[in-house]
Amino acid sequence: MNLPARQRLDKWLWFARVVKSRTLAAKLVGEGFVRVNGVKTDVPAKAVNVGDVLTIALERDVRVLKVMAPGTRRGPFPEAQTLYEDLSPPAEAAAPKDEHAARQPGSGRPTKKERRDRDSFFDDQ
Template sequence: MDDERQRLDKWLWFARVAKTRSLAARLVVEGHVRLNAKRIETPAKPVGPGDVLTIALEQQVRILKVLAPGTRRGGYPEAKLLFDELTPGVQRLE
């Protein structure tokens, strides 16, 4: 895997979509994540810049465009640099 791609569960955790990496993996395994409109059930599936994720969470459905792989799980200001929020009605904070 090259530097531009990263495991889906790890990316979801770095982007602060899930509180833990195991919860991120569970989201994927249980079928709550679509990668470029295709249902994904493998947490190790590589994602990279340009990919679009549709994530069904408990209270909402989020649509995120991957901008970059993560290097660590930082705070929200760092995490928001990894994606572009495409969810209708949600403004991306700058």
């Protein structure tokens, strides 16, 4: 089967399972959250080629994807992963901002005494 060399950006984002629907892909591109080779685009019909680098600002993170192949269908996730190479930097582990207020996982809510101790510690500073 002869694959096209180019594909619509919104369609490719949907095939690659970056977003749940093609409508959401068009909305993401239309609002300016996608860059193609470093250039902001707001046209969902923008053609992407093999080798293009997409920078996508999602709700909680930024993904950098290199287009490896155009999509033919919205298949399962392992098939969608073959369409791109993920160049995103690794996510940094979220460290607690205040070590005094950090609690061990599963230890439940602080007691009244623990809360008073914590409040008095921060009021002194």
